[in-house]
Amino acid sequence: MTDRIFLESVGKPYSTTALGNARAWEVQHLSNDPTLPPVMYVMESEIGNRFLLRREVCGRLKFNMVRYIAKSFVDLFFEQIKNQDAAQYLFIKKAYPFDLQDAIGVAAPFDLRLLPTVFIRVRRIPNQDGTDWDIQFQDPIGEYRGDTWLIPVPVVASGSTVASLLSTGFKHHPPKRVYLLTACGSTQGIRRIFGECQKADVELIPVFSQCIFEVAAAGNLPGRSLPSLSVIHPGSIASESFHKKAAERYQEMPMCCIGNLEDSLDHPVQYTMDTLWEMQVLGMDPSKENWSNWTVNVREENFQKKMLEFNPDVFNYFKETWTKAPSR
Numbered sequence: 001m002t003d004r005i006f007l008e009s010v011g012k013p014y015s016t017t018a019l020g021n022a023r024a025w026e027v028q029h030l031s032n033d034p035t036l037p038p039v040m041y042v043m044e045s046e047i048g049n050r051f052l053l054r055r056e057v058c059g060r061l062k063f064n065m066v067r068y069i070a071k072s073f074v075d076l077f078f079e080q081i082k083n084q085d086a087a088q089y090l091f092i093k094k095a096y097p098f099d100l101q102d103a104i105g106v107a108a109p110f111d112l113r114l115l116p117t118v119f120i121r122v123r124r125i126p127n128q129d130g131t132d133w134d135i136q137f138q139d140p141i142g143e144y145r146g147d148t149w150l151i152p153v154p155v156v157a158s159g160s161t162v163a164s165l166l167s168t169g170f171k172h173h174p175p176k177r178v179y180l181l182t183a184c185g186s187t188q189g190i191r192r193i194f195g196e197c198q199k200a201d202v203e204l205i206p207v208f209s210q211c212i213f214e215v216a217a218a219g220n221l222p223g224r225s226l227p228s229l230s231v232i233h234p235g236s237i238a239s240e241s242f243h244k245k246a247a248e249r250y251q252e253m254p255m256c257c258i259g260n261l262e263d264s265l266d267h268p269v270q271y272t273m274d275t276l277w278e279m280q281v282l283g284m285d286p287s288k289e290n291w292s293n294w295t296v297n298v299r300e301e302n303f304q305k306k307m308l309e310f311n312p313d314v315f316n317y318f319k320e321t322w323t324k325a326p327s328r
Contacts, residue, residue, distance in 0.1 A: 007042060007212075007239040014041060015076050021045060022072040027212070030237075035191045041207045044239060045072045048209040051183060052231065052257040053249045055275055056294040058268040062261075066097035066154055069183045069209055073152075074103040077207065081179070082109065087116040087146030089165065091153065094122075094262065098152035098183070115150075118142040120165055137168055144173035152181045155261050157215055157227040159189025166196040177203040184229055184258045186213040211238040211257075220256060220278050230254040253282040269303065272296040273310050280314045286321035298322060 011025035022045035030036050047068040050057075057065070088100050101117065104110045119141035149169075153162060162180065178197060180190070185208045197204040214235025216228040231238050231246035232254045238246070246257070255278060258264075263271040272294065279286075291298055298304070299322045308315040 004234060004243070005237050006243065007237055010237065011042060017072065017075040022048075022076055024076045024207075030187075030212075035194065036187065037190065037194050037197075037204045037206060039205065040190070040212070041077075041205070042212060042237075043072060043076055043207060043209050044242070045069065045209070047072065048183065049242065049245070052210050053245060054293070055250075055255065055257060055259060056272070058264040058271050058295045061295055062264045063097045066183060067099075067102070070098050070100055070152060070181070071103040073181050073207060073209075074100060077179070078104070078107065081148060081150065082107070085147040086150055087118060087148070088150045088152070089118050089120055089169070091120045091122060091161065091165075092141075094161075095152055095154060097265070098154050098181070100150060100152055100181075116142070116145060118144060122161060122164075137164065140169075144169050146173075147176045149175045149178045150181065151178060153185075154183045155229070155258055156180070156182045156185040156189035156193075157229060159186070159192035162189070163192045163196045166193065166200075166202075170196070170200045170202065174200050175202060177205060180204065180206045182207070183209045184211075184213065184261075185209075186215045186227075186229060187235070188215045210242060211236055213257075216254065220254070220281055221274065222281070226256070226260055228254060228256040229258055230256055251284050251288060253284055255279070255282060255284070268296050269306060272298065272303075273307055273314070276307065276318060277311055277314045280317045286318050289321070291322070 007025055010030055011027040014024040014026040016023040022043055025042045025044070027040045027042060029038055030040065047065055051065045051069060090096070090099055101115055104115050121138040121140070123136040151162060156162065166178070180193060185206065190206050194204050211231050213229040214233045216230065216233055219226045219228045230236065231243055232250060232252065259271060259275055259278070263274070276298070296303060304315065304322065
């Protein structure tokens with residue numbers, strides 16, 4: 001087993017926001033792997049920290065976290081893109097919280113004009129063996145344009161959706177470079193996306209938040225195709241201090257830091273039940289959890305009835321702790 005790699009050993013400081021609430025690391029030639037871009041960036045911020053360590057948060061709070069991560073990206077990389085012929089490519093509705101329009105509109109030239117945005121409509125359908133996705137695109141809203149493509153995607157796991165966009169879009173208008181901004185991104189996905197850029201001789205600049213994740217071979221939930229993006233995974237690369245926080249938060253268990261993001265925004269109760277199920281599967285100690293931090297009140301009677309119907313084993317795993325804990 002190889003020793004864990006920390007960000008401090010593979011990256012160097014790149015930039016810091018004016019107020020110091022976010023900083024970026026530049027990672028060059030990671031592991032001398034030719035299937036990865038020669039330069040990648042990892043942004044660390046307090047909001048990015050909370051986004052990955054607060055698996056229990058959902059709904060409006062999670063939405064706001066994604067928006068603030070987008071703002072930090074703009075703050076750190078605005079000087080690189082402000083004078084470029086840039087256009088944003090935004091997946092509907094998956095990337096809606098990550099829209100750069102508001103964040104980038106605070107300074108010239110985007111204080112006077114909108115960032116050109118191409119809206120991408122897509123359906124992701126699991127393939128027959130459940131190991132990948134079949135991507136179906138509808139015509140985009142707007143025309144392919146820009147020498148610089150800004151693609152904000154909250155989660156990049158397999159990379160199939162973005163790779164399919166590039167494969168399709170490059171035929172219409174190949175740019176010079178692509179900035180891929182992700183709040184939770186993996187090397188597996190970046191390799192796939194980089195492959196499409198190499199075919200078209202387009203520069204790929206990935207910008208991660210907090211961690212360069214390695215996707216686990218199988219997710220933590222039995223029968224579910226969702227991948228697991230865990231800081232605890234031996235192949236994931238984060239700063240030593242952030243890894244320590246993640247290990248403490250998730251009790252040294254390879255808990256996925258994000259779960260199903262779309263469910264966390266649109267279906268908080270189901271998302272919360274899935275989170276509890278994953279904790280039970282991993283054997284996390286319920287007594288170490290601060291239930292007052294949870295967006296959904298798991299000690300409320302109606303929720304517990306739904307949990308019992310959804311999965312009695314999970315309900316029984318937590319019920320003693322919930323009974324002892326005071327209601328909020």
